[in-house]
Amino acid sequence: MPRKCILLFGLLSASLLCAASQNLEIYWIDAEGGAATLIVSPSGQSLLVDTANRAPDDRDAKRIMAAVQQAGLKQIDILLTTHFHSDHIGAMPALAKMIPIMMYMDHGESVEMARPPVAAAYKAYEEQSAGKRTVLKPGDHIPLKGVEITVLISAGQPIAKALKGAGAKNPACADFKEHAAEPDPDNDMSVGFLLKYGKFDFIDMGDLTWNY
Numbered sequence: 001m002p003r004k005c006i007l008l009f010g011l012l013s014a015s016l017l018c019a020a021s022q023n024l025e026i027y028w029i030d031a032e033g034g035a036a037t038l039i040v041s042p043s044g045q046s047l048l049v050d051t052a053n054r055a056p057d058d059r060d061a062k063r064i065m066a067a068v069q070q071a072g073l074k075q076i077d078i079l080l081t082t083h084f085h086s087d088h089i090g091a092m093p094a095l096a097k098m099i100p101i102m103m104y105m106d107h108g109e110s111v112e113m114a115r116p117p118v119a120a121a122y123k124a125y126e127e128q129s130a131g132k133r134t135v136l137k138p139g140d141h142i143p144l145k146g147v148e149i150t151v152l153i154s155a156g157q158p159i160a161k162a163l164k165g166a167g168a169k170n171p172a173c174a175d176f177k178e179h180a181a182e183p184d185p186d187n188d189m190s191v192g193f194l195l196k197y198g199k200f201d202f203i204d205m206g207d208l209t210w211n212y
Contacts, residue, residue, distance in 0.1 A: 109122070153205070
């Protein structure tokens with residue numbers, strides 16, 4: 001093989017090895033009371049879970065963008081909104097003006113539509129996500145290459161079967177007593193998921209409360 005071809009092959013092989021050795025990256029973004037977590041899989045695909053608070057100066061959208069830029073992303077492949085409270089969806093309109101969002105995922109219609117602020121935020125979300133939205137069901141798999149993500153609960157409904165390797169019974173639940181009904185019921189509609197990467201597990205349950 002000519003020397004130039006050997007050099008080219010060597011560079012290509014090194015490039016492929018570097019791409020294959022990328023890590024799973026998780027950025028926990030300081031939203032001062034809200035929630036926003038950026039996950040970048042070893043394949044380079046991204047999942048943003050929630051978009052934190054709306055602020056007059058777009059503070060949380062800018063903080064999310066700082067993490068996005070640090071991760072070297074040009075787009076957000078999936079935005080997963082766990083539920084439709086302002087501290088989890090507030091910065092979405094501002095963020096969508098800063099970077100393309102390719103796919104939107106959520107639990108379905110808010111159960112707090114009688115509240116004008118929630119209804120207005122949900123309507124804006126519907127318009128923003130039109131044609132790119134997926135409503136998640138328990139047991140669904142979120143398509144992020146390089147990791148395995150299973151939806152554990154959505155719209156108040158948990159998965160029907162225990163995950164592989166789960167215990168038969170959790171002793172911590174032996175003395176469970178149900179609490180009073182949640183005053184902000186969309187919390188209990190939250191999408192909860194488990195991400196698996198090799199032996200590493202990461203769980204995000206949105207704002208699910210005691211009874212769930």
